[in-house]
Amino acid sequence: MDFYDRDIVSIRDLDRDSIEQILDMSEKMVPYARGEKVKRALDGRLLGNLFFEPSTRTKLSFESAAYRLGCDVIDVSEMSMTSMSKGETLADTIRMVDAYCDAIVLRHPHEGAARLAAKFSENPVINAGDGAGSHPTQTLLDLFTMRRSKGSLDGLNVALVGDLKYGRTVHSLVEALTLFGANLTFVAPESLQMPSDIFSHIASRGCSPVKTAALEDVIDKADVLYVTRIQRERFPDPAEYQKVAGTYRISNAVLREAKSDMIIMHPLPRVDEILPEVDGTAHAKYFEQAFNGVPVRMAILCAVLGGEV
Amino acid sequence: MTDAVKIAETKIPPIRNGTVIDHIANGQSLNVLKILGVNEGNIDSVISIGMHVRSSKGSGWKDIIKIEDRELDPKEVDKIGLIAPDATIAIIRDYYIAEKFKVHMDDSVLGLARCSNPNCITNRGEPVTPEFRVESRAPPRLRCVYCDRTLANVSDNLL
Numbered sequence: 001m002d003f004y005d006r007d008i009v010s011i012r013d014l015d016r017d018s019i020e021q022i023l024d025m026s027e028k029m030v031p032y033a034r035g036e037k038v039k040r041a042l043d044g045r046l047l048g049n050l051f052f053e054p055s056t057r058t059k060l061s062f063e064s065a066a067y068r069l070g071c072d073v074i075d076v077s078e079m080s081m082t083s084m085s086k087g088e089t090l091a092d093t094i095r096m097v098d099a100y101c102d103a104i105v106l107r108h109p110h111e112g113a114a115r116l117a118a119k120f121s122e123n124p125v126i127n128a129g130d131g132a133g134s135h136p137t138q139t140l141l142d143l144f145t146m147r148r149s150k151g152s153l154d155g156l157n158v159a160l161v162g163d164l165k166y167g168r169t170v171h172s173l174v175e176a177l178t179l180f181g182a183n184l185t186f187v188a189p190e191s192l193q194m195p196s197d198i199f200s201h202i203a204s205r206g207c208s209p210v211k212t213a214a215l216e217d218v219i220d221k222a223d224v225l226y227v228t229r230i231q232r233e234r235f236p237d238p239a240e241y242q243k244v245a246g247t248y249r250i251s252n253a254v255l256r257e258a259k260s261d262m263i264i265m266h267p268l269p270r271v272d273e274i275l276p277e278v279d280g281t282a283h284a285k286y287f288e289q290a291f292n293g294v295p296v297r298m299a300i301l302c303a304v305l306g307g308e309v
Numbered sequence: 310m311t312d313a314v315k316i317a318e319t320k321i322p323p324i325r326n327g328t329v330i331d332h333i334a335n336g337q338s339l340n341v342l343k344i345l346g347v348n349e350g351n352i353d354s355v356i357s358i359g360m361h362v363r364s365s366k367g368s369g370w371k372d373i374i375k376i377e378d379r380e381l382d383p384k385e386v387d388k389i390g391l392i393a394p395d396a397t398i399a400i401i402r403d404y405y406i407a408e409k410f411k412v413h414m415d416d417s418v419l420g421l422a423r424c425s426n427p428n429c430i431t432n433r434g435e436p437v438t439p440e441f442r443v444e445s446r447a448p449p450r451l452r453c454v455y456c457d458r459t460l461a462n463v464s465d466n467l468l
Contacts, residue, residue: 112430112455
């Protein structure tokens with residue numbers, strides 16, 4: 001697929017080949033992302049980083065990815081600092097930023113914001129998370145982390161744990177994993193289980209995911225344990241949050257039954273769902289996963305802006 | 310034609326001029342009336358409704374509406390197609406069927422319904438027209454082009 005000048009809005013826009021193409025490019029970016037090699041492939045280009053919701057990893061890793069490639073960045077970190085606080089529409093904001101830079105990265109609290117931005121922007125738009133909707137670059141870095149750790153994505157046993165209802169990362173991830181024939185298990189209390197439309201979408205691709213509330217049922221079979229935070233900010237009712245907060249805690253005791261090469265991933269930030277004692281084990285891949293955001297986003301920026309590495 | 314159908318049809322007398330909307334999915338006739346704007350008082354003629362009548366197509370049930378002295382505009386027909394994809398529209402002039410056609414749904418639905426996801430950007434005052442991809446016609450399943458959610462409760466979200 002030719003990614004030049006393309007928007008990256010949803011993982012559904014990408015097929016298996018184009019995902020692998022991005023992952024192959026990301027592999028090449030690793031030494032540049034670490035600063036071991038230098039190439040200013042995007043020298044003179046300008047990225048507009050619009051973050052209308054809090055973010056640490058995604059925002060910083062996009063900035064890091066851009067600067068590592070010699071691309072400059074202009075950014076907005078708060079909606080209150082823009083004319084949107086005066087009632088300006090996102091469409092008008094995007095038209096204006098589009099005129100100032102060569103590509104736009106957008107995080108926004110409302111689902112569909114990136115698709116709207118792509119409609120109004122001449123330059124490529126990269127979705128960095130829209131409400132509880134898509135977060136395609138997170139999915140790509142998750143897949144990259146799995147492929148680097150396990151050698152291949154084909155037929156992995158992946159158990160997703162925690163908030164599968166509101167967690168946008170898992171929605172995009174499971175859809176992508178079905179392209180690689182993954183065996184999926186959804187570990188969550190019933191109130192936080194995978195939404196039915198996502199469940200039926202992946203079932204229509206021939207995947208038969210298993211639902212359970214008991215982590216101990218799956219811990220010995222998993223190749224990948226993908227843990228998510230139960231996000232207080234996504235619950236309309238605080239009482240509902242209190243009912244499920246702290247349901248799953250991954251400790252070394254929990255991991256006794258796990259395969260020795262099973263990896264634990266987490267999109268971060270974590271609160272108490274993975275105990276710090278796990279950080280030093282060979283299972284823990286979540287900080288490496290966070291680093292992988294840089295080479296993957298370098299690959300994406302190069303692809304859409306036409307940089308060569 | 311079965312006896313059951315004959316009985317059902319005699320309960321709704323023929324109309325001289327107007328529109329017959331037939332083969333409405335069972336139970337959807339009140340939603341069709343909402344599309345026609347009955348609640349808004351913009352119909353000044355007789356409407357006859359048959360609910361839960363035997364369908365001549367197969368062994369199921371259907372609803373039927375006859376509206377005197379009124380023809381539908383294309384947007385109304387398109388909206389009816391969203392909630393009653395098998396409906397047929399017959400235009401009656403001087404007791405004869407002047408025109409008859411089935412409602413249809415394109416691959417894309419533009420500006421007929423709002424997204425049922427309150428957090429969708431299309432519900433936040435942006436200058437865009439809600440748009441859906443048609444994933445299934447019967448039963449109708451529409452997916453928002455913007456937020457990727459399936460449209461729930463179509464009849465409650467018609468524009």
